[in-house]
Amino acid sequence: MSPLAQSLTLPCGAVINNRLGKSAMTEGLADAHDRPTEQHNTLYRTWSLGGTGVHITGNVMIDRRYLERAGNVVLENDSAIDKFKAWAAAGTEGGNHLWMQISHPGRQCPSLVNAEPLSPSDVHLKMLGSFSKPRALTQLEIEDIIQRYANTAALAKEAGFTGVQVHCAHGYLISQFLSPKTNRRQDQWGGSLENRARFARHVVRAVRAAVGPEFPVAVKLNSADFQKGGFSLDDCVQVAGWLAEDGIDLLEISGGTYEQLSLMGVEATEVRESTRRREAYFLEYAQAIKANAKVPLMITGGFRSREVMEQAVASGEIDMVGLARPLCTMPAVSAKLIEQSIDSVDDFETSLKIGDGFWGNNSPLALIKSMNSVGQVSFYYQQIIRLSKNEKVDTSLKVAPLFFKHLYNDTCLNLRRKKAQNKRLISKD
Numbered sequence: 434m435s436p437l438a439q440s441l442t443l444p445c446g447a448v449i450n451n452r453l454g455k456s457a458m459t460e461g462l463a464d465a466h467d468r469p470t471e472q473h474n475t476l477y478r479t480w481s482l483g484g485t486g487v488h489i490t491g492n493v494m495i496d497r498r499y500l501e502r503a504g505n506v507v508l509e510n511d512s513a514i515d516k517f518k519a520w521a522a523a524g525t526e527g528g529n530h531l532w533m534q535i536s537h538p539g540r541q542c543p544s545l546v547n548a549e550p551l552s553p554s555d556v557h558l559k560m561l562g563s564f565s566k567p568r569a570l571t572q573l574e575i576e577d578i579i580q581r582y583a584n585t586a587a588l589a590k591e592a593g594f595t596g597v598q599v600h601c602a603h604g605y606l607i608s609q610f611l612s613p614k615t616n617r618r619q620d621q622w623g624g625s626l627e628n629r630a631r632f633a634r635h636v637v638r639a640v641r642a643a644v645g646p647e648f649p650v651a652v653k654l655n656s657a658d659f660q661k662g663g664f665s666l667d668d669c670v671q672v673a674g675w676l677a678e679d680g681i682d683l684l685e686i687s688g689g690t691y692e693q694l695s696l697m698g699v700e701a702t703e704v705r706e707s708t709r710r711r712e713a714y715f716l717e718y719a720q721a722i723k724a725n726a727k728v729p730l731m732i733t734g735g736f737r738s739r740e741v742m743e744q745a746v747a748s749g750e751i752d753m754v755g756l757a758r759p760l761c762t763m764p765a766v767s768a769k770l771i772e773q774s775i776d777s778v779d780d781f782e783t784s785l786k787i788g789d790g791f792w793g794n795n796s797p798l799a800l801i802k803s804m805n806s807v808g809q810v811s812f813y814y815q816q817i818i819r820l821s822k823n824e825k826v827d828t829s830l831k832v833a834p835l836f837f838k839h840l841y842n843d844t845c846l847n848l849r850r851k852k853a854q855n856k857r858l859i860s861k862d
Contacts (some may be wrong), residue, residue, distance in 0.1 A: 435739075436747040437754065438771045441486070441729060443682040447596070447649045449530055449753070451486040452746050453767040456685065456733040456757040457534040457598070457653070459491040461504030461814065461846060462821055465853035467497060468513040469506050469520040472821035477524030477531065479820055480760060484768030486753070487530035489598050489651075489685075492605075493589070494536060495581040500546045501538045501605070503846035508533075508585045514592055521593035532596035532651060533589040535582055535640075539606030540567035540615070545847040552609050553616040553623060553632075560803075575622060575632065578606070583639035586650075596649030599636055602687050607633045608655060611672065612664040630672045637679045651683040652676050656718040666718055673726035685731040685755060686715050686722060719750045731755045738777045739770050758782070761816035762826050779828075785809045787833050808832030811839035 441449045462472040480488055494500050494507045508517065524531040540552035544565045551574065552567035570578075586597045601607040609615040610632040616623045622631055633652075641650055654673060657666050673684055715734050723730050733755025736742050742754045759766045759778040769775045786793050786805050796802050812835055816826045 435771050435773050436743045437739075437767075439746070441752055443649055443729060444680075445647050445649055445682045447530070447647070447682070449486040450528065451484070451767070451771055452753050453485050453742075453770065454685075454731050454733075454753045454755050455480060455485045455488040455760055456687070456731075456755040457489045457491050457600070458757050458761070458813065458817065459501060459505070460817055460821070461502060461842070462818075463504050463506045465849045466513075467494075467500075467505065467507035467850075469516045472818075473506070473520045474523035475823055476817065476821040477520065478526055479764050479823075481524050481527035481529055481531070483760065483765035484527070484771060485529060485756070485760070486767070487532060487596070488524060489532045489534050489653075490524075490594075491534065492536040492538075492600065493533050493585065494538070495578070495585045496537060498547055499538055499542045499550060501536065501541065502543060502843060503546055503850045504843075508535075508588050508592075509581065511588060511591070514588070517588070517592035517594075521595075525593070525595065530595040530649070532598050532649065533585075533594045534598045534600050534653070535585045535589070536600035537578060537581070537606040539604075539609045540564060541604055543843075543847075545844070546850075552606070553618055556615045556617065558604075569618070572620075579632070579635050579639050582636045583643035586640040587643040590644050590648055596651060596682070597640060597644065598651040598653055598683075598685065599633075599640060600653050601633050602653045602655040602685075607636060608664070611655075611668065614663045626668055626671060630675055633672065634675055634679050637676055637681060641680045646680075649682045650680065651685060652681050653685040653687060656686050656715045656722070666721065669718070670721050670725045673722050677726040677728045681728055683729045683731060683753070684722070684726055685733055686718065687733050687755075716745060716750065719745075723750075729753065733757060736778075737780045739773065739775065742770065758813050761813040761820070762828055764820060781812065781828060782809065785812055785832055804836045805832060807839055808836040811835035814839065814842075 437452045439452055462470055464470050492501045492505050494505050497507045497509055521531055540550050540558050542550040543563050548565045550565055550567040551570050555567055555569050557566040558564040589597050611629050616629050621628055623629060655664055656669050715732050719732055729752040731753035732751045736754050745751050762779040766778050794805050812830055815830055819826055
């Protein structure tokens with residue numbers, strides 16, 4: 434029997450029926466009022482029946498004013514709780530866990546969504562002119578956001594989701610607090626690592642208090658930002674230990690930010706060649722993290738061969754293998770891995786680029802690098818859309834057209850949302 438077939442008991446007592454987890458991916462399927470749709474139900478029902486032990490949703494935002502992108506689901510009150518219940522029911526039909534990833538984008542809120550984003554400090558994210566300069570959060574706003582995380586977690590539990598994951602990675606708000614590059618505060622929320630981690634710890638404690646001791650609470654954390662002067666591996670090891678003390682049940686390790694796209698599979702110069710040969714970008718950090726944070730560990734990023742996955746679990750390096758993109762093109766990939774009927778999963782990243790050299794992922798021209806990374810993301814996003822409509826995947830899509838299609842789709846989502854907002858304002862008047 435494959436090591437991937439073993440069950441995993443979490444500290445809270447919940448049991449995951451195997452060692453494969455679906456990591457979060459943005460869906461962009463919400464309606465104009467930021468609510469779940471039938472497309473969410475179709476998509477997650479398909480994934481649920483594919484054999485993965487735990488599925489983590491894409492960003493569910495805790496505040497309607499600030500989104501990662503238009504098309505995000507927002508859960509800040511119970512006005513649409515029936516839609517969330519339908520999503521949770523569809524996404525657990527296969528007997529798996531379905532955890533809601535709860536998040537705030539901070540400065541990574543596109544200007545089309547909100548031209549006045551918030552962040553620990555007023556450090557501007559300058560990428561293709563897509564983001565406005567943020568305003569530094571006040572003490573009262575920080576306290577309000579902590580409570581919003583707790584509120585959304587409690588609502589997720591009420592709706593039937595079987596756990597929550599607090600997003601502390603990839604340059605979103607909690608990650609911004611953790612990084613000295615984006616957190617230049619001189620108060621209790623900035624400066625030392627202990628102070629920079631205070632926000633994450635307060636959020637996790639508030640979430641735990643809101644959902645009780647027997648409900649899974651996970652965290653997604655960067656192993657590093659892969660930026661000079663940013664959040665480092667040593668920082669990660671210490672913060673992971675603190676979060677374990679605060680009562681988390683599973684720690685998922687990833688890495689990178691919008692500015693350093695390790696999270697999207699784009700090479701970071703700091704990632705060692707040996708790690709790339711072993712596939713999993715962040716696996717080499719597992720031992721140090723597990724030594725300090727004695728909670729189950731899931732590593733996400735790059736796993737493509739069954740042998741490497743099985744070795745990582747059997748050796749005790751990690752407790753769960755995180756998969757994301759392979760589920761877009763192979764929704765039942767986990768069942769096939771557990772049955773040992775396949776030796777590897779889809780790996781389209783090697784061919785998803787405009788070209789080689791100047792036209793590749795490491796082009797000296799920032800625009801070309803962005804076109805490749807966004808085009809790659811769009812490739813998988815389009816598969817998600819197709820699955821949500823109960824259509825077959827289409828792996829013939831090309832990167833350059835996908836870049837422009839993604840910009841067009843996001844613009845349409847923004848315009849649709851703005852139109853709905855204007856209608857609500859008119860009706861109130």
